[in-house]
Amino acid sequence: MKKNWPILVVDDEEVMCESMAAWLREDGYHVDTAPNGQKALELARAADYAICFVDLKMPGGMDGIETMMEIHRIRPEASIIIITAYATVDTAIQAMKEGAQEYIVKPCNPQEISMLVSRILKLKKLQSENAILRKKLTRQYRHHDVITKNPRMEEILALTQEVSSLRSTVLIRGESGTGKELIARAVHFSGNRADKPFIVVSCAALTETLLESELFGYEKGAFTGATAQAKGKFELANGGTIFLDEIGDISAKLQADLLRVLQERRFYRVGGTQEVEVDVRVIAATNKNLAEEVQDGAFREDLYYRLNVIEIRLPPLRERREDIPLLAEHFVQRISSELGKDVAGISEDALKMLIAHDWPGNVRELENVIERALVTCHNGNLSEQDFSWLQHGNAQPEGWEVPDVPLGELERRAIVAALERKHGNVKEASSALGIDRSTLYDKLKRYQITH
C-alpha cells in the first residue's frame, strides 16, 4: 500500500539523504534520493512522487526553493516539505508562499516526521478517492448511456457534445418522459463544468413564493420562519449548471426575475439588499410549446429568446420506435439485477407488442411497464403474457361511451378518478396516469383540483 506513495529526499549531504531514506524505507515506503536539484528534477520527471523532502540550502546550482518550484511545475500534485537547519521566519514564509506544504527544522523529533508523513498521505488518499468517484459519476452520465440508434437522437447527442463547454442557455423541449433531464445531465457532465454542481429545480412542483426563495435564497427575517440566511439553487449551482424543469409554468414575476439573472448573472436574495453574483449555466426544459405561449401572452417573449439560444427538441418514443427493443433490453438487464430476478430477455412476440404500443408516457412509461412485468414474471424470459395488461389498457373497453364533453373535461375527470383510486397519493396517481409528478401538479393547478 505504502509502495504506491513514493518519496523523494533531496539533500547535498549524502549522510542526510541516505539515513532519512533508510528510516522511511523501514516504514515500507519506496524512497529515492538526489544530491542536487538537477538530479531531483530528472527523477521527478520519471516518477510520480507523493512527497518530496527538499533541503533549503544546497551549495552550487539550484537551491531548495528553486528546486521546489521546478518540481512543483513538473509534479503539481506532489507535496513538498522544505528542510532547513536554521529556522528563520523569512525563509519559512518564502517557502510556504512558493508552494511548500510544510517546513521542518532538522533535527526534528521522529514522531513529528512520522505524523507529518501520515497526515499528508491521508489527505492524498482522500484526494485520489475523490478523483475516482468523480470520474465514476461523470461516466454515469456519458452520452453512450442515452440508448439510441435513431438518426434524430444521434444528431441531438452530437449537438449536446458540441455545446457542452459553452455557457449558452439550452432549452430542451419534449413530452414528459422523453429524457429531458438525462440530456441536460449529458450536456453538463461532458463539458468543462462537469466537476461542479448540477442542480435540478422542478418549477411546476412549487408555488410562486416558495419557488422564488428556492431559486434565489433568502435573508434572515425575510419572512416568518426565515430564521437564518439560506442560499438558493442559483448560488448552490455557482460554477456549474442549474436545470430548470417545467420552465413554462413559472409566474410572470419569476419570469422577470429570471430574465434579469440571465442578462446580468446577478440577483437579490429574498429580503436582501446586496446583490449576489453567480457564474451559472442555465438549462431549461418544458413540455409546452413556448412559442405558442408567447403568442398567447402567457410567457415573456424576451425571456423566451434568452432561454432559446440553443434548442433541443426530443422526439417522443413513438417517433423513434426502432429504439424500443434496445431500451426494453436495457431496462430488463438493469431492473432485473436491481430486483434480483434472473430474467434473460424479452420474447419476439412481446417485443412486437411493445413496438406497436403508443407510449404516451414515453421512455419513462416503457421503464415502468418493464418493471411491472418483471415483478410478476416467473420465467427466465418476458413473454407476451407478461404484458397482457398493457394491451387491455390500450384497447377501448367494450360498452364504454365517450361522454360528450370537451377534451379538457375528460382529462380533469381522469385525474380526479386516479387521485381517488390512489387515495390522494400524487406520486402513485401520476404513475397510474403515465405522466410525471410535475406534469400532474401542473394539471391540478390548471383544473383547480384540490386533493
Added chain:
Amino acid sequence: MNELCLVAIGNVPGNALQWIENATAEWFPLPIRCLPSLPIPNGAYDAKRGQYQSVEFMKMLVRSAPPDASRVLGVTDVDLAIPMLSFLFGQAQFDGPVAVVSLCRLHQQFYGLPEQESLLRERTVKEALHELGHTFGLVHCSEPTCAMSLATHIELVDAKAEHYCERCGLKLVQRFARGE
C-alpha cells in the same frame, strides 16, 4: 556459516548481549555468536549535538562483519542520531546485513527515574527484535503490541510486547522456510 552475530560497541551493561541472545534464539533459526566488543567509531561524535552519528556505527559494522555472518547487530549505550532526526532507538539496513540498537534512551535514568534492570531488559529485547526484523525485510507493523510497530518515544516502546505479532512472525517463518 550464516550466523547471527551480536557485538557490543563501547561499554554496554553486562547482560545486554545475553538478553538479546536468549530472545532472538526463539525467532531466528541461526547459530548465534557474540563477537569481541568494538570501540566507538572515530568521527562518530557530533560535538554540536552531543550525540553520535548512527551512520558511522553502521559503516563500521559493515567493515568488520565476519565473512560467515548472515546478520550483525551492534549494541551501544551511547545516544544515536541521524542528521534529520533528533534521536534513534536503533537503525537497520532494510533487508541488509547490519543493524544497531542504542540502549541510551531505554534506561529509566535517562528520564530522571531510578534505574530498573528488568525494564531495561524488556526494552532492549523489543528494540533488538525490531531492528533485526528490518534486516529480514519486515516493515513497521500497525499492531501497537507487535515488536515491529514504530516507536517514536519510550511509551510506545513499553506498549510493545517482547515478540512479533502473528502476521510478522509468519512472514519470518515463511522467509526461513524459503531458505532466504
